[in-house]
Amino acid sequence: MADALEDFYAIIPAGGIGSRLWPLSRADAPKFLHDLTGSGTSLLRQTWDRLAPLAGDQRIMVVTGRAHRAAVEAQLPGVADHNVVLESEPKDSTAAIGLAAAILRRREPDVVIGSFAADHVIGDARGFRRSVRDAVAAARAGYVTTIGITPTEPAIGFGYIHADGAALDVEGASTVHAVKSFVEKPDLDTARRYLDDGSYLWNAGMFIARADVLLAEIGRTKPELLAGIEELAAAWDTSSRGAVVDAIWPGLEKIAIDYTVAEPAAAAGRMAVVPGDFDWDDVGDFASLAKLQSGGRANNLAVLGDGARILADSSSGIVVAHSQRLISLIGVEDIVVVDTPDALLVTTSANAQRVKGVVDALKVSGRGDVL
Amino acid sequence: MADALEDFYAIIPAGGIGSRLWPLSRADAPKFLHDLTGSGTSLLRQTWDRLAPLAGDQRIMVVTGRAHRAAVEAQLPGVADHNVVLESEPKDSTAAIGLAAAILRRREPDVVIGSFAADHVIGDARGFRRSVRDAVAAARAGYVTTIGITPTEPAIGFGYIHADGAALDVEGASTVHAVKSFVEKPDLDTARRYLDDGSYLWNAGMFIARADVLLAEIGRTKPELLAGIEELAAAWDTSSRGAVVDAIWPGLEKIAIDYTVAEPAAAAGRMAVVPGDFDWDDVGDFASLAKLQSGGRANNLAVLGDGARILADSSSGIVVAHSQRLISLIGVEDIVVVDTPDALLVTTSANAQRVKGVVDALKVSGRGDVL
Structure with missing residues (x-):
């Protein structure tokens, strides 16, 4: 097995309930706490186990709701206190990932972060890690990088990433392409065209970037949100954390990172994608389950x-x-x-x-x- | 309301579980104990309430399994001890109805009995009772009589009674026909033909006859079974009932009254049918429910x-x-x-x-x- 990446820190936002999997998924038993694969462990734990060989188990940060703290720590007995970021209320992915990135950058200025959903299923952990290594190389080169899954069928339940045909020249990465754009879930005809075209990949919601690069992207689109995130991060490892959280968190804008980072960075040519050939599913509903x-x-x-x-x-x-x-x-x-x-x-x-x-x-x- | 019929005794065989209504119907909660109409009372109780104005509530006999005694008595607080016949094990309808008829004949030689399933639904109790009065008149005249429901659609879930076109002349009855034959559940085309033909009626499993006439029919087809029934009936109202039941009941032949009485009596021209125009359903499965x-x-x-x-x-x-x-x-x-x-x-x-x-x-x- 390859060594862990020294400058890499994994972030697992463990937030969404997974309403399309009700009544299995509940407010007090969200999707990421369930074993949806029959493996005997929760999706969260599987995500952790997939990332530990890349980051080391002391370098995985989990962002979750206060209500889920006990359940998350029960699933992840190895998680360190300073790697658990608790949200007092859900503020969507820009706040969750941005705050983790900001905290980590203060601790370690050159850190490369990678954010991976807590509730997806990946069949080939080695293939996944190969792709992350390529993505980390692209992140070091300054790109906000994602991993796009090579489609195996004309799926209409996923968003797509339209990759540029020509490969980027990135040191240490085998295949990286610029992202032309992110596209919404297509209809079946469009999905078939994407499959035939070959330059469309499934958007698996993975983001790998230098923490400072990611935060700069947030600052370009949402400067007030970034200011709030930075104020929280500055107080995080101090005794004033609680007071600052109470003051700042409720006012943070609730917006997905797709809109604050991914789409604008792609439009500006600052977004890269590594094609991933591993089995992946977001298990978005019971049909996919x-x-x-x-x-x-x-x-x-x-x-x-x-x-x-x-x-x-x-x-x-x-x-x-x-x-x-x-x-x-x-x-x-x-x-x-x-x-x-x-x-x-x-x-x-x-x-x-x-x-x-x-x-x-x-x-x-x-x-x-x-x- | 018309008076009760003086020579009439109702029998309610409360036996079948209603397996097609599992898991609602169970061995310990058979179909007849359920409220399937939303009326607030069980089918058994509704059957009782329908019959009481005809027979009087002291003249309704219930034949049921030992296991259901308490539940039956809870549903029918007015039932007299001598009107509850307990089966030590199920022996199908010839034994159940035959034993009740034999017990009643010993108590009252000229009695006319009418047997009605405990778990059917009838919408129009008055229409039902009008038909029973006609059937009792035909029974007094010596016929084994049934009530056939006028079909309202080409049902494939019921057996049919093929009635003779010409009406019988029976004193006190408005419309009685000879039964040509009983026919099995038809396919849809046949059911449509029956509906158009007009001489086919749904078999609702109702039997009205003088007790001695019914027993004679059993004796013609199953003399050994009748002998067992008569031995039980002779001991029934004596102190030797328990011993005789233990000795005789287990050896009784298990056979439906359709084969021992209805079909052979029809073939011999001794079976009559009263057409019933009331709503009826045997609620045989969840589709009919x-x-x-x-x-x-x-x-x-x-x-x-x-x-x-x-x-x-x-x-x-x-x-x-x-x-x-x-x-x-x-x-x-x-x-x-x-x-x-x-x-x-x-x-x-x-x-x-x-x-x-x-x-x-x-x-x-x-x-x-x-x-």
Whole structure:
């Protein structure tokens, strides 16, 4: 195994609930705390284990909500106190990643940070790490760098990265391209065209950059937000942290890093992408979870849940069994059944994206007890 | 209201579990103990209430399994001890109805008995009672009489009674026909032909006859079974009942009354039918329960269960909520969801008849705890 990268620090923003995976994912049991692969460990822990050989386990920072602190530390017994950044309320990814980058830059001015979602699934950890090494080389050269997954099908559930055809010349990196633009989730025809074209990659939400470069990008688009982040970072390792957090955090603008960094940097030619040939999935809904669990086989019933008691006849799709009940399916195809002690979801793969709507409806109807 | 019929005794065989309604119906909670109409009372109690104005509540005999005695008596607080016949093990309808008839004949030689399933739904109790009065008149005239429901659609889930075109001349009855034959559940084309023909009626499993006439029919086809029934009946109201039951009951042949009485009597011209124009359903599976609950409306979601918490979007079919969980459905059509504390069923109306197969599979796989 290759050595850890000396100047590299990994950041894991562990924030989103994963509403499209309700009622499995909940406010108090967000997606990243679940074992969605049947591996026996949570997605968060798998993310950590994937990064530790690159960064060293003393150089992985987790940004999470105060409510999840205990659960996160239980998943990551090796995490150091100074590597846990707690959010008093969610402020989206610019604040989360920006604050981590700002804290780390004060501790270590030349640090290269890499931010990786806590709740994605990657099949080939070695392939992933090869791509990160290339991305770190590009980051050292001054690029805000992302890793774009080489598409294997015309997926409509992911955003895409349009890469420039010509490779950049970056020392220590095998293949790096400039990013022409980030594009939204396409329709099927467009996704097919992207697949044929070859210069479109799936956006896996990975950002690798020198901390100072990343912060400068935020400052270009959102100077007030950067000022707040820097004020927090300046106080972070001091006794005034609590008071400054209370004063500053509530006023931070809530905005995704895609809009503050990725898109503007791409438009200005400062964004690079490393093509990644490893299996990756954001497990965005139960349809993708079904596909992941069934290994892509059709007419197959995927089952997730320890000690699940399933009796299925002529049925396909996915059953998530988080109760101890016997579940019987007869003649239901592409079905999604998610069985938990206090809530049951029955839908189909085709309707998987609509699950978020249920969560919204539960919020407005005052049934937050099952969220 | 018309007076009770002096020579009439009602029999309610309360035996079958209703396996096609699993996991709602169970060995310890059979179909007849459930409220399937949302009326607030069990099907058994509704059957009793329908019959009491005809027979008087001291003249309704219930035949049920020993295990259900307490539940039956709780549903029917007015039932007299001498009107409860307990089976030590299920022996199908010839033994159940035959024993009741034999006991009643010894108590009252000229009695006319009427046997009515404990777990059917009838919308119009007055129409039902009018038909029973006609059937009792035909029974007094010596016929084994049934009530055949006038079909309202080409149903494939019921057996049919083929009535002779010409009416019989029976004193005190408005319309009685001879039965040409009983026919099995038809395919759809045949069912359509039956509906157009007009001389086919749904077999609702109702039998009205003089007790001695019914017993004579059993004796013609199954003399050994009748001998056992008579031996039991002779001992029934004596101190030797227990010993005789132990000696005789286990050896009784297990056979439906359709084969011992209805079909042979029809073939011999001794069977009559009264056409019934009232709403009737045997609620044989969740598809018919869905239809019953939704009033026949398509694209409607029927919900059964006190305090059900349902959140449905673009879904139709039926949800039976016997747990307190929130149930969310998205984009599932003609779905059947039956949610109980220890077992969950998800299927479709089209597959409703296959539910019995699950029960059979659970039996052989040793998961009898949920049966």
